[in-house]
Amino acid sequence: MLGHSVDKYVTGRLLDTSNDLRWSTLHAERWSHMPGELPSLTPRDTEIAVQLGGRTFVERVGDGRRQKTHGHRGTIWLCPAGIEENYINIADPMVDCLHMFMPAHPFEQTMLRDLDIDPARCELRYDVIPQDPFIEYVASRVLDEMEHETAAGRLLIETLGIALAAHLVHRYSAATIRIPESGDKPLDRRRLERVENYITAHLFEDFAVADLASAACMSVAHFTRSFRAATGRTPYEYVSGRRLERAKHRLMTEDTPISEIAAAIGFSSQANFTRAFRKAMGVTPAQMRASAQK
Known part of the structure; x- marks a missing residue:
């Protein structure tokens, strides 16, 4: 899944992307934006851009609205799918910005299946948000997963994507939307x-x-x-724990190369596996294996 950013951010530089992480409900990119005017575009995905640092000035026109924003860390620009942005100008450099893209089709599925809301009623506003702690939290978890892959990152991002969709509908719909309440009754x-x-x-x-x-x-x-x-525990925490425990067992009972164990439990590299394993177990895979051989 790709966002529309390559066609849009012609004056910027792509710093990082979630392309290789196989996420399905959310795509993320980290950009550095230079001053300049951007082309008019009608996005196919809902885009949430979160400024990560510094200060900038952005002027944009979309959905019949002109917005002039002095951006700072935590400023959020929301552009719903299907709303044409007629004009965007970045006056000052924005050295670090996270762009999260939610594809329209899965977004609508979330509305119907998980929130029991008619997507036709969920027209998000073309909006600038000075600060939103929940969106900042989601952005921080997305950044962490992009930088330091975990054992069940896809499950984490899917869960965050669903929660983010519900949050956007509840807080930033053009019409008042009531999210259905449901109890937290445990699974039988x-x-x-x-x-x-x-x-x-x-x-x-x-x-x-x-x-x-x-x-x-x-x-x-x-x-x-x-x-x-x-x-x-969340599904992500549960599955991640199970995978790392299985990796621990293999490290202590087999001579299989650590790189093969890392690949077997879904890590794209041994370095990412080592980082996640040390965070969960307090030691590296090599140290775990060495302790078992004493």
Whole structure:
């Protein structure tokens, strides 16, 4: 999944991208923007741009609105899919900015399936947001995952994508939208058992939160809350822990190269695996193996 940024940010420089991380509900890019006027564009994805540092001045016109913004760390520009931006001018350099793209089709699926809201009623505003702690939190987790891949990062990003979609609809819709309330009733024993069996059978495969929700016969949003209520952990935390525990067992009982173990549990590099393993276990994979051989 790619955002529309290559066609839009012609004066900028791409610093990092989530392209190789196989995310499905959200795509992220980190850009450095130089001063200049950008081309008119009608985006196919909903874009949330979060300034990460410094100060800038941006003028833009879209949806019949002209906005002049003195940007700073935490300033957010929201551009919904399908709304033409007629004019954008970046007057001062924006040295670091995170752009998150939510594709229109999965976004609509989230509205219908997980929030029980008609997408036709969910027209987001073309807006500038001085500060939003939740969006900043999502941005920080996305950045962490881009910089330091974890054992179940896809599950994390999918969960964040669903939560971000709900937040945008609740806070920044053109019409007042009421997010349906649902209790945090834990998964019952049989549903939880089906989910755990699915995870065990597919532990090292590239499955999604939707696959776990399907095993429980629930919507993704409802499943995520109920799973946490039952286990005390999010699906991401649970699967990540299971994968790293399995890696620990292999390190202590096999002579398989660490690079092969890293690849087997879904890491794109041994360095990323080492970083995540040390964070979870307190030692590197090599140190774990050495301790088992004493």
